[in-house]
Amino acid sequence: MTTGTVIGGGPNGLAAAITLARAGVETTLLEAGDTVGGGLRSFEAIVPGLVHDHCAAIHPMAVGSPFLATIDLERRGLRWRSADIECVHPLDDGSAGVLRRSVADTAAGLGADGAAWRALFERPVRNFDKIGPSMLGPLLRVPRHPLALAGFGAPTPLPAAALARAFRTPQARGLWGGVAAHTFRPLHEPMSSAIGKGMLTAGHRFGWQVAEGGSGAIAAALLAEFEDLGGRVETGARVTAANLPSADVTLFDLDPHQVATILGARLPARVRRAFTRFRYGPGAFKVDFAVEGGVPWTNPDARRSSTVHLGGDFSEIAASERTIAAGRMPDRPFVLVGQQYLADPSRSVGDVHPVWSYAHVPNGFAGDAAKAIIAQIERFAPGFRERIVGTAVCSTTEMSRYNANFMGGDINTGSKDPLQLVFGPRITLQPYDLGVPGMYICSAATPPGPAAHGMCGFHAASRALAKL
Numbered sequence: 016m017t018t019g020t021v022i023g024g025g026p027n028g029l030a031a032a033i034t035l036a037r038a039g040v041e042t043t044l045l046e047a048g049d050t051v052g053g054g055l056r057s058f059e060a061i062v063p064g065l066v067h068d069h070c071a072a073i074h075p076m077a078v079g080s081p082f083l084a085t086i087d088l089e090r091r092g093l094r095w096r097s098a099d100i101e102c103v104h105p106l107d108d109g110s111a112g113v114l115r116r117s118v119a120d121t122a123a124g125l126g127a128d129g130a131a132w133r134a135l136f137e138r139p140v141r142n143f144d145k146i147g148p149s150m151l152g153p154l155l156r157v158p159r160h161p162l163a164l165a166g167f168g169a170p171t172p173l174p175a176a177a178l179a180r181a182f183r184t185p186q187a188r189g190l191w192g193g194v195a196a197h198t199f200r201p202l203h204e205p206m207s208s209a210i211g212k213g214m215l216t217a218g219h220r221f222g223w224q225v226a227e228g229g230s231g232a233i234a235a236a237l238l239a240e241f242e243d244l245g246g247r248v249e250t251g252a253r254v255t256a257a258n259l260p261s262a263d264v265t266l267f268d269l270d271p272h273q274v275a276t277i278l279g280a281r282l283p284a285r286v287r288r289a290f291t292r293f294r295y296g297p298g299a300f301k302v303d304f305a306v307e308g309g310v311p312w313t314n315p316d317a318r319r320s321s322t323v324h325l326g327g328d329f330s331e332i333a334a335s336e337r338t339i340a341a342g343r344m345p346d347r348p349f350v351l352v353g354q355q356y357l358a359d360p361s362r363s364v365g366d367v368h369p370v371w372s373y374a375h376v377p378n379g380f381a382g383d384a385a386k387a388i389i390a391q392i393e394r395f396a397p398g399f400r401e402r403i404v405g406t407a408v409c410s411t412t413e414m415s416r417y418n419a420n421f422m423g424g425d426i427n428t429g430s431k432d433p434l435q436l437v438f439g440p441r442i443t444l445q446p447y448d449l450g451v452p453g454m455y456i457c458s459a460a461t462p463p464g465p466a467a468h469g470m471c472g473f474h475a476a477s478r479a480l481a482k483l
């Protein structure tokens with residue numbers, strides 16, 4: 016019987032393991048942590064019963080994932096939940112850019128910029144079911160619906176700053192800038208609009224939904240699927256060069272630097288060179304809060320939204336992203352706030368609610384960004400500080416210790432500059448191949464990149480099976 020090993024149990028490792036097991040490969044998944052999940056874990060730390068997401072929180076890409084659609088997630092206990100509003104970007108004057116599920120409702124709220132928002136998103140959202148599999152695949156494959164994909168893809172080589180010029184109001188420009196900033200790159204650089212465009216398109220189609228009970232429920236559903244297929248899991252099993260097991264097929268859900276360390280001279284020189292030069296992006300400094308009575312946002316829509324982006328107007332976000340990319344910490348970093356409990360009240364305890372947040376900081380930032388995060392929240396929600404019952408802080412160092420794929424706090428598993436976004440760790444049409452027979456990389460360092468969609472794992476395992 017053909018044997019397979021998957022190293023790392025993040026969403027991509029789990030997707031790879033399921034894909035191999037479905038094809039009849041006797042598959043073992045080795046995970047360094049105590050549980051599988053990688054970026055899909057939840058925890059209770061501050062107040063017993065209060066559920067926080069350790070990493071991924073909001074799931075337009077998972078809900079829209081063609082791989083996850085092959086699993087009966089409901090049967091596996093997973094339920095998606097939505098808040099009234101998907102995302103709010105408040106400004107200093109109390110107004111906000113508001114992302115709603117429907118393009119028409121969002122456009123209606125954006126006044127003078129409604130027509131521009133519709134022009135950008137209406138058609139791609141309508142065509143999402145055709146273009147989704149191409150968007151969430153290796154970007155250089157021949158698409159099945161080239162015209163529909165071109166309609167989505169034409170603006171994506173542009174810098175986010177160029178697309179911002181399509182909008183006149185600070186609300187629409189801020190809303191766009193906050194979502195575009197998920198790319199963790201200066202917003203004037205080429206292709207810095209691609210990730211934001213994808214998240215907004217998927218968000219309009221599927222919502223920025225959360226998993227009931229915490230994102231760990233997604234990992235639990237994937238694990239149950241894998242184990243039902245006869246897959247074997249070992250946790251507490253950190254793979255190194257010294258203990259790499261042999262198998263017919265091996266998939267690494269790891270960042271390229273770790274793959275290079277584990278495989279060393281077994282990698283062809285060109286692959287090793289590319290992997291050891293793989294570029295990290297800026298970091299995330301995370302603070303989870305227990306908050307009595309929720310966050311007292313000035314803007315009423317922010318009180319009903321699962322996600323709130325804090326960074327002021329577009330030019331302020333662009334300046335702070337440029338600063339962190341240059342390795343300096345801005346006074347007012349871009350901050351993301353998750354209020355998943357508004358979609359999933361089961362995460363709260365009475366009137367104490369879990370509030371998730373992280374700031375964009377330079378890679379490996381050694382300082383404390385907690386004060387800056389609280390100050391940004393206070394800026395748009397005066398009185399927040401008095402409502403804090405407790406905090407749990409995860410610095411960039413702790414983030415890398417928690418998961419070696421998030422080196423220096425780089426939660427995207429590598430800078431998503433144009434070359435790494437399109438090709439992955441090296442310039443090739445086969446982004447999952449390692450040049451060692453039977454071995455492949457399948458982490459978010461490869462196309463289609465970060466988020467909890469599992470598509471990197473699915474495509475890498477499909478490639479491995481095709482080569483078998």
Ligand SMILES: Cc1cc2nc3c(=O)[nH]c(=O)nc-3n(C[C@H](O)[C@H](O)[C@H](O)COP(=O)(O)OP(=O)(O)OC[C@H]3O[C@@H](n4cnc5c(N)ncnc54)[C@H](O)[C@@H]3O)c2cc1C
Pocket residue numbers: 022023024025026027028029045046047048051052053054055069070071072073074075076077252253254255268269273299301373417418419420421426427428457458459460464465466467468
């Ligand atoms: C703070 C934060 C917020 C995020 N927010 C979102 C969000 O809202 N929505 C979204 O879709 N995505 C979000 N993400 C990104 C998302 O979590 C990742 O893109 C995704 O988890 C990547 O999946 P992966 O399978 O490639 O790797 P990972 O999830 O990183 O999993 C890799 C696994 O490999 C294990 N491992 C590492 N080294 C070894 C080794 N040597 N041996 C064995 N096992 C090893 C790790 O313990 C880990 O379990 C966020 C991430 C973070 C950190």
